[in-house]
Amino acid sequence: MSVMIKVDNLKKIYGSGFEALKGVSIEIKKGEIIALLGPNGAGKTTLISTICGITVPSSGSVLVGGYDIAKDYRHTREMIGLVPQEIALEPFEAVISTVRFSRGLFGKPRNDAYIEKILRQLSLWDKKDAKIRELSGGMKRRVLIAKALSHEPQVLFLDEPTAGVDVELRKDMWDVVSDLKASGVTIILTTHYIEEAEEIADRIGVINHGEILLVQEKETLMQQLGQKQLRIDLSEPVHSVPDALAQYGLDLAPDGASLLYTYDATGERTGITTLLADLQSAGLVMTDIQTQQSSLEDIFVGLVKEKQ
Amino acid sequence: MNISAIKSIYVYEMARFFRTLAQSFLSPVLSTCLYFVVFGTAIGSRIDTVDGVSYGAFIVPGLIMLSVMTQSTSNASFGIYFPKFIGTIYELLSAPVNFLEIVIGYVGAAATKSMFIGLVILATSFFFVDITIQHPFAMIAFLTLTCLSFSLLGFIIGIWAGNFEQLQLIPLLVITPLVFLGGSFYSISMLPPIWQTITLFNPVVYLISGFRWSFFGEADVDVTISLIAIGGFTLLCMAVIWWIFKTGYKIRS
Structure with a gap:
């Protein structure tokens, strides 16, 4: 072109x-x-x-x-x-x-x-x-x-x-x-x-x-810049992220009914497989699971902040 | 040369004139009638002839010049100020046109409008006084040059003005007094000697004198000097406009 x-x-x-x-x-x-x-x-x-x-x-x-x-x-x-x-x-x-x-x-x-x-x-x-x-x-x-x-x-x-x-x-x-x-x-x-x-x-x-x-x-x-987020809905709400899952840096949704895992979609290993296995070991039961791509707005805000 | 652009600007500006035809046409006719009634009939009847011409006829060239100068200035200044004011100037600045084409379009339209008004006033005056134009071609030449040069001046004012007050400032405070004091309604030979000398510093005197000569064959100053004065004024305005576009003064950041 x-x-x-x-x-x-x-x-x-x-x-x-x-x-x-x-x-x-x-x-x-x-x-x-x-x-x-x-x-x-x-x-x-x-x-x-x-x-x-x-x-x-x-x-x-x-x-x-x-x-x-x-x-x-x-x-x-x-x-x-x-x-x-x-x-x-x-x-x-x-x-x-x-x-x-x-x-x-x-x-x-x-x-x-x-x-x-x-x-x-x-x-x-x-x-x-x-x-x-x-x-x-x-x-x-x-x-x-x-x-x-x-x-x-x-x-x-x-x-x-x-x-x-x-x-x-x-x-x-x-x-x-x-x-x-x-x-x-x-x-x-x-x-x-x-x-x-x-x-x-x-x-x-x-x-x-x-x-x-x-x-x-x-x-x-x-x-390249997009990060993805995995949302895991739980059958029972929890008060805090179990210690066994600390290595994943999970966030807890305000209602305690979902765990949020942010990962690099372009990385060689996303860590999703081991996370899901460890979830089961920790005795947590999932009812749903979904991923979300970060928007251009997130990327834009991130870039502008980074340069400042 | 972008002839199409010149034509577009010219037609667009003339369309504005025709949209307000009643105001454009009736206003000068009415004011001329008033001048004739007041100066020509009421006051003029008590004044003897001036340079062998009846006072009513004597003021015709001055009246035409008064309107032509003020109309040229206001038409041209408004023509270029309005796009600046409402923001449409961006289109002109981003178009494939040079300064000469812009000036020909805007100034050409403003000069045409004021020329039209000048001729309307002349036609109106025939209803009030007997006039024979001794040098009709010279009359048209003086009228055209005055329309052009004052439209150029108006264009400069329109570029310079930052608000509507400034747009009116020079026409009201400079041009109108100079025209009134430039022999529109009297011959400068009627003034005391000292004022005759002072008056000669008023550039408008030369324009009115030359224009009056084309009507009656009598002038306060030599016609050649009048021509040089108006030609010089036109060139000066062109030079200022060239500088404005070269530097982008008040139009291009």
């Missing part, structure tokens, strides 16, 4: 002296969906703004489709669509005219058939003549996506696309993103919602304090 975006040692120091990006390097492959996770102020939006040309980098370079964002800004910007974090739309403008405006601004000739296609895809066609101020928050966010897609970009940046959006609309947006990926668009999204990254991303990047902490295939990341 060829590289669509290459960010090399990108730094951004604002006038106040605040270092928003501390030498960020990342390669984004053509046609993938990459989610950038990070707490507020991590540098996600600065990174996106710099690639899009809104923020001027202090040093470093960015290539989009092989073109430099400074020297060949026309080429790179034509390739990029941006959905900003804030809902920024002219309230008195009609939906269709603001989308047409975006297309023209990016140098594309008028194409009503294409505009109709994306408005239909985003369930906005019925609202095409409505003024922006008459739309709900979710609809406005769809308009932002329509504007970003209006010039048929090869790269789409979604900066917190589903912030403040209800669950149903969020799922709709994920469908739209999946369709875009299928059509070959490279998608970079920043999000606070771990489940969003888990649901739709191919790769996950974790960014904090202006540094990329890691970039990994989602599945690999979860396999």
